[in-house]
Amino acid sequence: MKTLPRVPLSSTGSLYIDGAWVEPHSTATIDVIDSTTEQVFYSVPDADVDDIDRAIAAARKAFDEGPWPRLSHAERAEVLLTIAEAVEQRIDDVVEIWPRETGILASSVGVVMQEVIETYRYYAGLATDFAFAEEVAPTNGAAFGMIVKEPVGVVGAIIPWNSPMGLLAWKVAPALLAGCTVVVKCSPEAPGAGYIMAEIADTIGLPPGVLNVVTAEREASEALVRDPRVDKIAFTGSTEAGKRIGGILGGRIARSSLELGGKSPAIVLDDFDVADAARIIAAAECFLSGQICASLTRVIVPEERHDAMVAALAEEFSRVTIGDPYDPTTRLGPVATARQRARVQDYIEIGRQEGAELAYGGGRPAHLDSGWFVEPTVFGRVAVESRLGQEEIFGPVLAVQPARDLDDAIRIANATEFGLNAAVFTHDSARVLAIARRLHSGTVGQNGNRADFGIGFGGFKRSGIGREGGVAGLQAYLENKTVVLDAPPT
Incomplete structure (x- = not known):
C-alpha cells in the first residue's frame, strides 16, 4: 500500500480567530490537491461571510482596545525575532506542503525559507533603524513640530498561492512592527503557509486578534475588502482581481498595496x-x-x-x-x-x-x-x-x-x-x-x-500600486501624523 504524504498541520478543521482555533460557521470545505498526483492532500474550512466578520471584529478590537499597538517598536521587534525562530523550526513542514500545493521543487524550498526568516529579522531591525517620530520645523509660526508615523490600523492581507510563505512574510512582518492587526486570507489552492503561521502565533502567545487566519473563496474574500472596519488591504495576485479590489477600496477611500501581474x-x-x-x-x-x-x-x-x-x-x-x-x-x-x-x-x-x-x-x-x-x-x-x-x-x-x-x-x-x-x-x-x-x-x-524585496518590489502601470519589502514596505503600514506645538515637549 502506498504511504500517504504527511500533513504537518494540527488544526486543519478550524479557523484561527481572536487567538484561538474556532469552529467555522460555514460547513463547506476546500480540498487542497497534490499537484503531482491529483489526489486530495488535505482539506480546510471554506470560510463564509460570517467567519470573515468574526475575524475582522477580532482584529478591530485588538487594534482599538488591545495591547499590541501600544507596545513599543522594540517590544514588537522581539516578537518578530521569536516568529523568525519559530519559522526556522518549521522548514521541514513547509517542504512537506509547498511542493504539493504549487509544484515548486523541494530542493528550492530551503533557500526561499531562509529569505522568509530574514524578512522577519529585517523588520525587527527597523525598530531601531527607522525614524517613527522626527522633529520638523513648523512653517506656520509655531515653536515645535513633529511627524509621527502611526499604524494604519486593521490590515486585510490577501495571499496568493504561488509563494505564500514569502508573500505572507512581506505583509505580516511590517504590519506587525508598525502596530497593525491583521486578517490573513489564504488562497484556497495553498492555505498551508497561513495555517503554519497561525500555529506559530498560537504557540508564541501573540495577543488575541493580532493575527487571524482564514481561507475563503471569492464572495467571502470580497467581504473582507468591503468592510469599513478594515483600514488597508495588502493584495498580491492577478491584475484583474487587483482592479476589482482597487475599485472597491477607492469607493470607501481605504488604503491599499496592490502587487499585480507582469509580462x-x-x-x-x-x-x-x-x-x-x-x-x-x-x-x-x-x-x-x-x-x-x-x-x-x-x-x-x-x-x-x-x-x-x-x-x-x-x-x-x-x-x-x-x-x-x-x-x-x-x-x-x-x-x-x-x-x-x-x-x-x-x-x-x-x-x-x-x-x-x-x-x-x-x-x-x-x-x-x-x-x-x-x-x-x-x-x-x-x-x-x-x-x-x-x-x-x-x-x-x-x-x-x-x-x-x-x-x-x-x-x-x-x-x-x-x-x-x-x-x-x-x-x-x-x-x-x-x-x-x-x-x-x-x-x-x-x-x-x-x-x-529587501530593497523594495512593485510595479509601474497595471503591475500594481505601492511597494513591498524594504523601508517602503514598512511605510505602507504607517500613517503620517503632523503634530504642531506652542513649545517643545518636556
Whole structure:
C-alpha cells in the first residue's frame, strides 16, 4: 500500500480567530490537491461571510482596545525575532506542503525559507533603524513640530498561492512592527503557509486578534475588502482581481498595496553570449514552473540573433528533467492546479493560432500521465501586439521577439500594460543604467531576474500600486501624523 504524504498541520478543521482555533460557521470545505498526483492532500474550512466578520471584529478590537499597538517598536521587534525562530523550526513542514500545493521543487524550498526568516529579522531591525517620530520645523509660526508615523490600523492581507510563505512574510512582518492587526486570507489552492503561521502565533502567545487566519473563496474574500472596519488591504495576485479590489477600496477611500501581474522583458544586447543568456533565462523560468509574476517571459534580441536565441532556449529546455518535485534530479515540477495547467495550454494554442513559431515544448510530457505538468515551451517571432506577447501566462512559456535596434528593443519592452520587472543582458553596467532609465518597470536588473524585496518590489502601470519589502514596505503600514506645538515637549 502506498504511504500517504504527511500533513504537518494540527488544526486543519478550524479557523484561527481572536487567538484561538474556532469552529467555522460555514460547513463547506476546500480540498487542497497534490499537484503531482491529483489526489486530495488535505482539506480546510471554506470560510463564509460570517467567519470573515468574526475575524475582522477580532482584529478591530485588538487594534482599538488591545495591547499590541501600544507596545513599543522594540517590544514588537522581539516578537518578530521569536516568529523568525519559530519559522526556522518549521522548514521541514513547509517542504512537506509547498511542493504539493504549487509544484515548486523541494530542493528550492530551503533557500526561499531562509529569505522568509530574514524578512522577519529585517523588520525587527527597523525598530531601531527607522525614524517613527522626527522633529520638523513648523512653517506656520509655531515653536515645535513633529511627524509621527502611526499604524494604519486593521490590515486585510490577501495571499496568493504561488509563494505564500514569502508573500505572507512581506505583509505580516511590517504590519506587525508598525502596530497593525491583521486578517490573513489564504488562497484556497495553498492555505498551508497561513495555517503554519497561525500555529506559530498560537504557540508564541501573540495577543488575541493580532493575527487571524482564514481561507475563503471569492464572495467571502470580497467581504473582507468591503468592510469599513478594515483600514488597508495588502493584495498580491492577478491584475484583474487587483482592479476589482482597487475599485472597491477607492469607493470607501481605504488604503491599499496592490502587487499585480507582469509580462517582464529581458533585453539581450549584442555583447552578451546568446548561449549564456539562454542558460540563465531558461533556468529561471523553471523555478516554481514559471509561476512567478516577475518572471522574464519576453526575450528581446536583435533581429540577426533571433534564430540563435530561439535555438539556444530550445536546447536548454530540451535538457530539463520534468517530474516529481521531491526527486533530486527533477528541474521542473508541475503547475499548481488543473485550472492553471489549462490556462497555460490555452495560451500555447493561442500562440500557434497567432502564427508564432513553436520551437520547443507545447504539451504534456509523454512520460507523465497524471499531475499538472506542462513542458517548458519557447516560441519565436512573437508579435508585439499578439496575446502571447501581451498577456501574463503564469507558466513555463517564453516568447522571443526580434528588434531592429536598441530603440526598437526598448519600445517593445515598454509596449505592454505591465511594468513589474525587466532585465538587460550586457557586460556594460553603464549601458544597463542608461537603458533602465528608459524602461517603464519597477525593477531593472543586469543579466538576470534581480527582483529584490529587501530593497523594495512593485510595479509601474497595471503591475500594481505601492511597494513591498524594504523601508517602503514598512511605510505602507504607517500613517503620517503632523503634530504642531506652542513649545517643545518636556
